[in-house]
Amino acid sequence: MAAMAEPRIRPKPSRFVRGRLFIQAAFLLVWLDPLALRLHNICGPVYHCYACPLALFACPIGVLANFSALHVVPFIAIGTLLVVGGVVGGFVCGWACPFGFLQDLVAKVPVPKVRLPSWTGYFRYAVLAGLVIAVPYFFGEAHPLFICRVCPAGAVEAGVPNLVREAAAGGSAAGMSTLKWAILVLFAVAMFVKFRPWCSLFCPLGAIFGVFNRFSAVFLRANPKKCVQCGACRKMCPMNLAPEKQLNDPLCIRCMQCTRCEAIEVKTAFSRPERAEPASDRQN
Amino acid sequence: MAQPGEARVRRRFRGRAARIVLVAILVAAGAALVIYGVARHSRTVLLKQAEPPAAEGARTIDESEPALIREITVGGLRRNPAGELERTYGEGETPSLCPT
Numbered sequence: 117m118a119a120m121a122e123p124r125i126r127p128k129p130s131r132f133v134r135g136r137l138f139i140q141a142a143f144l145l146v147w148l149d150p151l152a153l154r155l156h157n158i159c160g161p162v163y164h165c166y167a168c169p170l171a172l173f174a175c176p177i178g179v180l181a182n183f184s185a186l187h188v189v190p191f192i193a194i195g196t197l198l199v200v201g202g203v204v205g206g207f208v209c210g211w212a213c214p215f216g217f218l219q220d221l222v223a224k225v226p227v228p229k230v231r232l233p234s235w236t237g238y239f240r241y242a243v244l245a246g247l248v249i250a251v252p253y254f255f256g257e258a259h260p261l262f263i264c265r266v267c268p269a270g271a272v273e274a275g276v277p278n279l280v281r282e283a284a285a286g287g288s289a290a291g292m293s294t295l296k297w298a299i300l301v302l303f304a305v306a307m308f309v310k311f312r313p314w315c316s317l318f319c320p321l322g323a324i325f326g327v328f329n330r331f332s333a334v335f336l337r338a339n340p341k342k343c344v345q346c347g348a349c350r351k352m353c354p355m356n357l358a359p360e361k362q363l364n365d366p367l368c369i370r371c372m373q374c375t376r377c378e379a380i381e382v383k384t385a386f387s388r389p390e391r392a393e394p395a396s397d398r399q400n
Numbered sequence: 401m402a403q404p405g406e407a408r409v410r411r412r413f414r415g416r417a418a419r420i421v422l423v424a425i426l427v428a429a430g431a432a433l434v435i436y437g438v439a440r441h442s443r444t445v446l447l448k449q450a451e452p453p454a455a456e457g458a459r460t461i462d463e464s465e466p467a468l469i470r471e472i473t474v475g476g477l478r479r480n481p482a483g484e485l486e487r488t489y490g491e492g493e494t495p496s497l498c499p500t
Contacts, residue, residue, distance in 0.1 A: 156469065156470045156473040156474075157466035157467060157469050157470040158466065158469070159469060166473040167473070174469050174470075174472075174473050178472070178473070179469055179472065182472040182477075183468075183472070185478075185479060186468075186472075186477060186478075186479050186485055187479060187483070188443055188468065188485070189441075190437075190465075190469075191433045191434070191436050191437030191441050191465060192433070192434050192437035192438060192465050192466065192469065193469075194430075194433050195429075195430040195431065195432070195433030195434035195435075195436075195437060196430065196434060197430070198426050198427070198429055198430030198433065199426070199427050199430035199431060199434070200430075201426070202422075202423050202426030202427050202430060203423065203427065256478070256479065257478065328426075331419055331422050331423070331426075332423065333419070333420075333423040335419075385416060385419040385420045385423050386420070387416075389416060
């Protein structure tokens with residue numbers, strides 16, 4: 117029992133986890149359409165506004181909302197989300213999303229961060245049901261609460277770059293609405309004082325991928341025999357989850373910081389279960 | 401009689417099989433939806449004309465779902481009060497900006 121009392125925490129995350137920012141940057145390069153392909157008839161799996169001058173794919177949330185406004189079923193967007201969510205779930209948020217990457221970079225600024233209870237993550241489903249599906253369906257894309265009109269990702273990725281481009285070209289630079297500017301400023305401040313404020317409170321795409329966390333092909337698993345209930349994983353989780361209990365919670369972005377604890381490991385649906393240990397080992 | 405460790409491994413095997421089946425269903429369903437959307441799904445879109453067209457003279461085209469996605473990324477489609485999809489721009493015009 118003496119061995120059980122020692123927390124089994126690695127001094128540093130694995131090299132793969134430490135390289136997450138580089139992997140996010142590599143994905144960003146892909147989303148920024150370096151070959152100028154402009155594949156806007158294909159629905160992408162990440163939160164990247166299609167009005168961005170450098171967007172490779174169409175934003176799935178923008179497609180869902182606009183198709184809802186048109187009263188057309190978006191088969192391609194739903195299919196894309198099912199395939200990607202079924203395979204990797206929330207890993208998209210933590211490793212591939214350009215908007216999440218931006219928030220991760222800003223979060224590196226050493227400012228004390230607010231930690232909100234994890235149940236606030238369920239507000240994302242209200243955003244998904246309300247601003248992405250219901251408001252467009254009943255009021256059309258002209259409603260001020262249509263998701264694209266209030267989306268900070270659109271403001272950062274599309275509004276500001278287009279404003280600069282128009283101004284540089286000597287255009288009118290009429291730009292974004294006052295509401296959008298206000299959202300942008302609020303969001304910019306929030307990024308410094310809260311880790312991933314958009315992802316943890318509002319992101320409708322994260323809400324969708326979060327549902328898949330429980331049964332995606334790639335997932336996290338805690339080994340109860342190795343867990344000593346030391347609570348170290350809670351301190352490591354930037355999303356304020358309790359990983360030993362909420363390992364596949366919808367709010368988890370799969371940053372894998374908790375895998376510093378030896379009790380938590382990444383598994384795939386095809387990983388072979390461990391063999392039964394000898395009776396003498398089981399007692400420890 | 402099965403040892404407790406063996407029972408746990410057996411449960412894990414069952415959970416693993418269930419997960420594989422569920423993932424396979426999700427991926428197959430998603431792929432089927434994408435293929436249907438790309439290959440079969442299309443909608444009739446009214447083309448914008450300079451003058452109000454006569455009812456029988458309204459020009460329409462069938463647009464596939466990828467084409468619809470491309471149109472919405474540039475604010476090129478809206479639903480009119482009659483419930484039909486129509487283009488927001490005419491021939492030779494550029495589409496309006498999207499809501500962003």
